[in-house]
Amino acid sequence: MEIINSNQTYTEMVNEMRKLLADTMHRMYEHGFVVAAEGNISVRLLNNQVLITPSGLDKATVSPEDMVRIDLDGNVIEGNHKPSSELHMHLAAYKLRPDVNAVVHGHPPFSTGFAAAHISLPSSILPEVTALLGDIPVVEYGTPSCEELAKKVEPYLPSYDCFLLENHGVLTLGKNLQHAFHRLEILENSAKVTLIARLLGGEKLLPQAEVEKLRKKSQ
Numbered sequence: 059m060e061i062i063n064s065n066q067t068y069t070e071m072v073n074e075m076r077k078l079l080a081d082t083m084h085r086m087y088e089h090g091f092v093v094a095a096e097g098n099i100s101v102r103l104l105n106n107q108v109l110i111t112p113s114g115l116d117k118a119t120v121s122p123e124d125m126v127r128i129d130l131d132g133n134v135i136e137g138n139h140k141p142s143s144e145l146h147m148h149l150a151a152y153k154l155r156p157d158v159n160a161v162v163h164g165h166p167p168f169s170t171g172f173a174a175a176h177i178s179l180p181s182s183i184l185p186e187v188t189a190l191l192g193d194i195p196v197v198e199y200g201t202p203s204c205e206e207l208a209k210k211v212e213p214y215l216p217s218y219d220c221f222l223l224e225n226h227g228v229l230t231l232g233k234n235l236q237h238a239f240h241r242l243e244i245l246e247n248s249a250k251v252t253l254i255a256r257l258l259g260g261e262k263l264l265p266q267a268e269v270e271k272l273r274k275k276s277q
């Protein structure tokens with residue numbers, strides 16, 4: 059679960075998560091990682107319930123009360139709105155990865171540019187990318203908001219934490235919401251750095267021994 063404190067009631071914990079989701083969605087909007095009603099984030103709650111952002115609402119102004127509580131089959135338990143239309147992708151991550159407690163999906167322009175060009179990002183370009191993101195697969199295109207997209211992502215979920223979604227955007231997983239959000243921030247920054255390095259003649263990757271050292275350190 060995301061945060062649990064023995065003195066907290068379940069309702070208090072859910073309310074805390076509602077606020078955290080709204081604050082993180084606003085950060086996504088402010089950073090330009092999403093525009094309009096795009097993007098969706100979620101956290102795993104107790105009893106394998108999930109709190110997810112609503113479908114179709116302006117992500118600059120989405121409020122804690124707008125969040126929707128669902129079960130792992132996507133049934134709404136509590137909420138005044140429809141859950142995100144990308145819920146299948148989120149639920150697939152929670153079902154296949156017990157270590158994952160938060161999922162973030164957005165369309166940040168630099169990494170989405172690589173996804174649109176079907177060009178992968180090198181994970182050994184910067185130490186933090188090597189250590190915190192690992193390899194980043196390019197997932198074959200699936201129609202957004204359909205189960206088809208979740209089916210395309212599923213084979214990659216057991217082995218990776220960050221994904222480029224062809225002609226669409228990016229997806230990151232984490233042990234908590236901050237972890238998943240930071241991965242998306244680092245992913246977007248690495249796409250910027252990769253693009254600039256290529257304008258300057260091409261990136262020089264970290265040596266394999268350094269990659270192994272960084273990965274060992276981050277385990």
Ligand SMILES: [Zn+2]
Nearest residue numbers: 097164202227
């Ligand atoms: Zn999307």
